[in-house]
Amino acid sequence: MKILVFSLLITLPNVAFNQITKTDSLELMSDSTLLELNDFLSEYAKIMSNWSPEKKKRFNEIFVMKRGHITIPKEPINWEE
DSSP: OHHHHHHHHHHHHHHHHHHHHHHHHHHHHHOHHHHHHHHHHHHHHHHHTTOOHHHHHHHHHHHOOBTTBOOOOSSOOOOOO
């Protein structure tokens, strides 16, 4: 009896975990919104790779936050000049 309980305790979490991860990954791949977002981000990454150093610096100053520090602009952000 102890061996049966021990073997169930070992195998059940592994089976449950494998089912959860397989189901989640299938749902993510079938979600059209996530696929569209992935396509958009891939295209935008290509565009960003061609930015000038000044534009990259400005982007980091405006949109990239450091942990524990939030900068709130006093005026609306005018990104395209």
